[in-house]
Amino acid sequence: MNNQPFFANVILPLPLKQLFTYSIPESLSKDLEIGKRVIVQFGARKIYTAIVFSIHQNAPTEYKTKDIVSILDQKPIVNEQQLKLWQWIADYYMCSVGEVFKAALPSGLKLESETKVIYNPVSIEQKKFNSTETLVLDYLADKNIASINEISAALERKDALPVIKSLLDKKAVILEEKLRENYKPKTETYIKLNDSITSESELGKVFDSLSRAQKQLHVLMSYIKLSGSFMQKKTLEIKKTDLIEDSKTSSGIIKSLIEKNIFTEYDKTVSRLNESQEEQSDIKDLSDAQLQAHVEIKEQFTEKNVVLLQGVTSSGKTEIYIHLIKEQIEKGKQVLYLLPEIALTAQIINRLKSVFGKRVGIYHSKFSDSERVEVYKNILEPSETLKYDVILGVRSSLFLPYSNLGLIIVDEEHENTYKQYDPAPRYNARDCSAVLAQMHNAKVLLGTATPSIESYFNAKANKYGLVKLTTRFQNIKLPESQLVDTLIAKKKKEMKSLFSPTLLDGIKESLAMGGQVILFQNRRGFAPYLECDMCGWIPQCTNCDVSLTYHQHKNELVCHYCGYTIRSPKTCKACGNTAVQTRGFGTEKIEEEIKIFFPDIKVARMDLDSTRSKNAYLNIISNFETGKIDILIGTQMVSKGLDFDNVSLVGIMNADNMLNYPDFRAFERSYQLIAQVSGRAGRKKKQGKVIIQTSNPAHPILQFVLDNKFEEMYKSQLLERKNFNYPPFFRLIKISIRHKKQDIVDKAAHRIGVNLRKVFGKRILGPEPPIISRVQNYYIQNIVLKIERERSFQKAKQLLDDQITNLVTMDSFKSINISIDVDPV
Numbered sequence: 001m002n003n004q005p006f007f008a009n010v011i012l013p014l015p016l017k018q019l020f021t022y023s024i025p026e027s028l029s030k031d032l033e034i035g036k037r038v039i040v041q042f043g044a045r046k047i048y049t050a051i052v053f054s055i056h057q058n059a060p061t062e063y064k065t066k067d068i069v070s071i072l073d074q075k076p077i078v079n080e081q082q083l084k085l086w087q088w089i090a091d092y093y094m095c096s097v098g099e100v101f102k103a104a105l106p107s108g109l110k111l112e113s114e115t116k117v118i119y120n121p122v123s124i125e126q127k128k129f130n131s132t133e134t135l136v137l138d139y140l141a142d143k144n145i146a147s148i149n150e151i152s153a154a155l156e157r158k159d160a161l162p163v164i165k166s167l168l169d170k171k172a173v174i175l176e177e178k179l180r181e182n183y184k185p186k187t188e189t190y191i192k193l194n195d196s197i198t199s200e201s202e203l204g205k206v207f208d209s210l211s212r213a214q215k216q217l218h219v220l221m222s223y224i225k226l227s228g229s230f231m232q233k234k235t236l237e238i239k240k241t242d243l244i245e246d247s248k249t250s251s252g253i254i255k256s257l258i259e260k261n262i263f264t265e266y267d268k269t270v271s272r273l274n275e276s277q278e279e280q281s282d283i284k285d286l287s288d289a290q291l292q293a294h295v296e297i298k299e300q301f302t303e304k305n306v307v308l309l310q311g312v313t314s315s316g317k318t319e320i321y322i323h324l325i326k327e328q329i330e331k332g333k334q335v336l337y338l339l340p341e342i343a344l345t346a347q348i349i350n351r352l353k354s355v356f357g358k359r360v361g362i363y364h365s366k367f368s369d370s371e372r373v374e375v376y377k378n379i380l381e382p383s384e385t386l387k388y389d390v391i392l393g394v395r396s397s398l399f400l401p402y403s404n405l406g407l408i409i410v411d412e413e414h415e416n417t418y419k420q421y422d423p424a425p426r427y428n429a430r431d432c433s434a435v436l437a438q439m440h441n442a443k444v445l446l447g448t449a450t451p452s453i454e455s456y457f458n459a460k461a462n463k464y465g466l467v468k469l470t471t472r473f474q475n476i477k478l479p480e481s482q483l484v485d486t487l488i489a490k491k492k493k494e495m496k497s498l499f500s501p502t503l504l505d506g507i508k509e510s511l512a513m514g515g516q517v518i519l520f521q522n523r524r525g526f527a528p529y530l531e532c533d534m535c536g537w538i539p540q541c542t543n544c545d546v547s548l549t550y551h552q553h554k555n556e557l558v559c560h561y562c563g564y565t566i567r568s569p570k571t572c573k574a575c576g577n578t579a580v581q582t583r584g585f586g587t588e589k590i591e592e593e594i595k596i597f598f599p600d601i602k603v604a605r606m607d608l609d610s611t612r613s614k615n616a617y618l619n620i621i622s623n624f625e626t627g628k629i630d631i632l633i634g635t636q637m638v639s640k641g642l643d644f645d646n647v648s649l650v651g652i653m654n655a656d657n658m659l660n661y662p663d664f665r666a667f668e669r670s671y672q673l674i675a676q677v678s679g680r681a682g683r684k685k686k687q688g689k690v691i692i693q694t695s696n697p698a699h700p701i702l703q704f705v706l707d708n709k710f711e712e713m714y715k716s717q718l719l720e721r722k723n724f725n726y727p728p729f730f731r732l733i734k735i736s737i738r739h740k741k742q743d744i745v746d747k748a749a750h751r752i753g754v755n756l757r758k759v760f761g762k763r764i765l766g767p768e769p770p771i772i773s774r775v776q777n778y779y780i781q782n783i784v785l786k787i788e789r790e791r792s793f794q795k796a797k798q799l800l801d802d803q804i805t806n807l808v809t810m811d812s813f814k815s816i817n818i819s820i821d822v823d824p825v
Contacts, residue, residue, distance in 0.1 A: 007060075008022055008024055009021055010022055010040060010068075013110060014096070015095070020042070022050075023066065023068070033052065034055060035076025035082075036051070036076050036077065037051060038071050039072065039111065040068055040069060041066055047069070047111075082399065093426055093822045094797055095426070108372070117147070118140075133163055136151055139154045188239055190237050191264070192227075194264050196261060199230075203224075206220070215253050216256060216262075218247055219243065219253050219254060240265065283323065286316075289471050290319060293309065293320055296467045305434065305438065307465035308446045308447075311470075312449050312472060314679060315471060316472075317469065321409050321445070324445065325390055325409075328406040329359070329389045332404065334389055334390070335391070335407045336400075336409070337409045338393065349362060352390060360391075361379065379402065398429050406442050409445050409447065412448050413446035428823060449679060453721070478708060480689050486654075506689060511631075516648065517632070517651065524607040525587070526582065526588035526589045528583060528584040531581055532579065532580050539573070543564050544564070546775075562776045587633050603633065605634065607637065608635070647681050652693060655693065659699060675705055678690040704716075726786075729788070730789065731786070733800065733820060733823075734824045737783070738778040745816075755807075756785065765785075765786070
């Protein structure tokens with residue numbers, strides 16, 4: 001008995017730094033294992049799913065432990081490497097393991113506690129209730145138990161909480177915490193012959209009995225045909241829906257056959273995942289340049305764990321990836337293929353599945369939660385018919401339960417979408433991939449045409465391997481780039497709406513030759529804001545310090561930070577003037593204007609607004625690939641590695657709004673974005689063309705793009721970073737202080753700023769408000785901590801954590817919200 005563990009440390013999905021200890025009841029001690037989900041009570045009422053982190057015999061001295069309520073799993077659903085990764089992310093990014101747990105597991109694997117309202121008829125008599133209370137009680141009298149959301153719906157979406165509180169005071173209802181399971185296995189209804197029909201002679205009697213019921217007889221014959229009953233050795237299982245479709249009948253006819261004990265209906269759990277074997281093609285041969293790069297990558301992997309592949313746009317990096325993936329699969333290894341954007345998965349899925357078939361699994365947020373649960377479970381424990389060797393996904397796929405990882409490919413590694421912003425953990429999937437690979441003794445390949453300055457610096461410093469692919473596939477030339485000065489064009493009155501004559505002529509020429517066009521503007525909506533011509537009034541968000549963006553297709557003004565929406569005003573709210581005009585332009589306006597110049601061509605838009613549904617990306621990309629769209633207008637989604645054969649022209653509508661953004665990475669990002677979107681032109685058949693509209697054509701970054709001089713851009717930015725103490729020479733930590741009262745935010749920011757300066761001196765920048773200083777009614781102050789590369793980052797984080805703890809334990813600042821962003825991008 002003494003040799004058995006008595007206590008388990010568990011991870012709760014809460015932003016609390018410590019683990020929590022629970023007693024292990026004797027009845028559960030044999031079945032409990034590290035990595036299993038358990039049900040625990042936390043506090044007086046809350047019930048949570050927790051993950052067992054460790055099992056031991058050390059009773060806590062600070063509090064009396066509660067028992068684990070139950071075990072949810074027969075086998076662990078989180079493995080040892082996952083728990084190590086969670087712990088590393090929590091330590092490095094200064095968050096709790098609980099926050100990592102919450103981000104890492106699909107919601108369907110986390111049971112949630114839900115408050116239920118229970119009818120209490122014992123306390124109803126001789127008490128007075130108002131009309132709303134009576135409505136709720138009548139609803140509960142019928143249901144007996146309901147959720148707060150259900151009661152709100154019964155009250156026609158009115159707030160139910162005040163009513164429930166009043167009924168609680170009168171003891172007419174009771175509150176109880178119930179567990180809600182988000183994941184439910186998918187089931188399908190199948191039909192089979194009743195067990196009493198065991199021979200052909202008995203089946204013949206059934207046929208005779210149905211001689212006057214021709215429709216039922218037809219359905220039975222259809223079933224025999226589909227299932228092969230008494231006609232072949234193995235009877236096939238038949239879905240009810242397939243039988244209805246084949247026999248062109250209704251479910252009522254089938255119900256009649258069930259009532260006559262001819263058919264039996266049963267439910268069967270089925271996978272949501274596509275298990276069909278798709279037609280596979282042979283792997284393509286590599287060109288001489290690709291083959292050389294492939295050999296160099298493998299050579300570099302003998303000495304380095306991380307290799308950076310810098311290949312110009314359309315150089316065929318994906319084909320090199322496919323050869324590397326094949327080699328890993330032949331070794332019995334798993335491969336993780338990370339992409340920065342869901343839009344990219346649509347094209348890459350087809351390319352990988354054409355080679356590896358159903359061994360390719362996909363994991364991203366456009367999948368339903370149930371689909372993500374099934375992908376997770378399949379990687380944890382493959383089925384007989386489906387085993388994923390390659391996982392294609394966005395940053396969250398880093399958290400899947402890999403058991404034998406051999407290679408991680410981080411495509412378009414420079415993209416800032418690999419970084420999680422809110423909520424915590426604010427991790428960078430590119431950087432975490434190196435840690436995950438080390439845990440599995442695997443390798444990491446970073447691929448891009450425009451490396452991030454940090455990755456290129458690491459490669460130059462010999463920390464990473466570096467392989468360059470400098471020619472496009474089939475030696476097609478890089479696109480010819482041209483800068484158009486919009487200031488001069490405006491002065492000469494040559495601009496036609498948003499378009500310079502050069503751009504319009506280029507579009508006309510491309511379309512005439514049967515080519516396609518991409519127009520890039522990194523701003524969605526119709527216009528960034530509306531303004532009154534008379535007094536300068538601009539509609540603002542009531543919750544954020546930002547102007548509202550005009551969306552014409554809904555005739556609404558929308559805040560892109562909190563979602564606040566109003567109808568577009570017809571008159572100025574300040575002076576009553578009717579001349580309220582749009583200012584600036586977004587993708588919607590380009591879509592409207594281009595149709596005026598080219599009314600007969602097919603135009604589509606790809607931005608956040610047009611791609612909210614699961615298959616929207618796939619439909620737009622597929623239609624553009626097949627020539628059903630002539631002009632594609634998009635935000636940065638169109639810049640990220642998409643491969644279109646027939647794009648002869650790319651137009652960048654306004655390069656200035658990227659270059660003028662107040663951020664130390666603005667020039668680097670502008671170069672990457674313009675170079676990447678330019679790379680969509682002229683990929684397969686012939687050299688393409690890029691037209692860049694700008695009011696400052698002499699800008700050095702635009703000149704670097706024009707001449708394809710990445711190395712020069714890198715050197716110029718590196719010098720600036722060194723002079724002003726920015727990455728890669730310094731590490732950054734951003735501390736954001738938030739509160740609904742501005743004076744409290746200002747006082748808290750000032751207090752912690754003073755204290756941090758005492759510890760870190762000139763390494764502290766701020767506090768100061770960000771560009772948008774109020775979001776969702778929270779006022780914000782930011783402080784940036786810069787730490788030299790050679791100094792102990794862990795020690796600096798500990799000192800910072802101590803100062804934050806000192807602040808939030810003060811009575812006047814207990815309600816302050818502080819978030820920490822390590823390595824902000």
